[in-house]
Amino acid sequence: MDYLVLLYYCYSPIDDVEAFREEHHRLCLALNLRGRIIVAHEGLNGTVSGLVADCEEYMRVVKADPRFAALEFKVDEAPEHTFQKLHVRVKPEIVHSSLHHVKPHEKTGQHVSPQEFKELKDRDDVVLVDVRSDYEYNVGRFKNAVTLDIENFRDFPERVERLREFKDKKIVTYCTGGVKCEKASAYLLEQGFENVYQLHGGIIKYGLETGGEDFDGKCYVFDNRVTVDVNRINPTVISQCYHCGTPSDRMVNCANPHCNAHVAMCETCGQQLDGACSVTCREHPEKRPYDGTGAYPKSSNNYNPVQGLLSYRPPVAG
Structure with a gap:
């Protein structure tokens, strides 16, 4: 396949998170990556997609930073980008929790x-x-x-x-x-x-x-694929259609944006309910059009990731 999907994190202190976010954003833009990356004082967490060569260069540059030398990428193949756009954001934590005092880089399981x-x-x-x-x-x-x-x-x-x-x-x-x-x-x-x-x-x-x-x-993932296969040895389906109860691992978001529930739904019920999780949600006046997938990637809303950024050239190997 032409594309890769990278999943990664590293708990390693970052002092100037705003400066790092700016530089990292430029790197991703230069490599035509899409995805979601969180930068915090405690470290880095992201999942991105891109062409094979671009992803390989991204991994090289990230691991060349001594702070992330121990970072391990989980790498999967994909036929195309699994994200619509790129976001690199500064947040208080790299995974939202109520455990701000916990420092995994000092002690963990x-x-x-x-x-x-x-x-x-x-x-x-x-x-x-x-x-x-x-x-x-x-x-x-x-x-x-x-x-x-x-x-x-x-x-x-x-x-x-x-x-x-x-x-x-x-x-x-x-x-x-x-x-x-x-x-x-x-x-x-x-x-x-x-x-x-x-x-x-x-x-x-x-x-x-x-x-x-x-x-x-299946394993739930936070990109356009929604779920991915994990088990190639003894796979089975454990989830049931939210509406009729038949076995189904087809995950959808409810077409009612005010509900947006993440549920399993068979194709038959998906068609009957027009992508909604219930009759009530199907009748909601703001229900989104259903295209058979149950996925509703956010539109760009005129998002301009280049605005305010200078040109960037990744470091040269060696």
């Missing part, structure tokens, strides 16, 4: 490789904990994993007490790419849990390196 995770996951003394949101784990999760009924990662600290019954076991957290696990596992250690581990590189890396065995369903 022990990383286990995808192969180590595969060997650990079925042991009696191990419990897998999914730290993602409900709409993510409803479409795909590891067999026998504990889910915490959270709508947003910032709710994680409120659910930790549910894990006390597993305090004598090895707790292994996992998420899409690993960024949430860094803070989740660090917080568990802070709360007195002793045997805390995390899947290094998340679900995506596990699928790429092991074939994804025992990951049921």
Whole structure:
């Protein structure tokens, strides 16, 4: 395929976040990348798409920065861009949480490789904990994993007490790419849990390196693909159509922009409800036109990513 999708993060202090954001934005523009990148004092988090050569140059430049030398990219192929546009933003955290005091670059749960995770996951003394949101784990999760009924990662600290019954076991957290696990596992250690581990590189890396065995369903991703296949060994469908209950891993956003629920919906119900999750949403006066995909990428709204930026030339190799 002609394009790559890069998923990455790195907890490493950035002093002047505004200056870094400006420089990084120029780099992405020069390489014709699209996606969403978050810059914060605690580090860098992003997912971008671009032509193979452009993505390879981006990875080279990022890893040449000593602050991000340890950063690992999860790399997937795609037939085209998986984003409509580019945003590089400064935010308080690289993943929204209520754990501002936690510093994963100083202390976090022990990383286990995808192969180590595969060997650990079925042991009696191990419990897998999914730290993602409900709409993510409803479409795909590891067999026998504990889910915490959270709508947003910032709710994680409120659910930790549910894990006390597993305090004598090895707790292994996992998420899409690993960024949430860094803070989740660090917080568990802070709360007195002793045997805390995390899947290094998340679900995506596990699928790429092991074939994804025992990951049921699909993995929710935050780009135009919505979900991706992970399991090439024993795949199954675990989600059900939100409306009729038949097995379906076809994820849509409700066509009513005031609802915009992320739900699984079969093609038949999608057509009958014109992309809405209910009759009420179908009748909403501001319902968006349904094109059969259930995806509604934001329009550019005259967004000009070049405005105010000087020309940029990436550093030369060597």
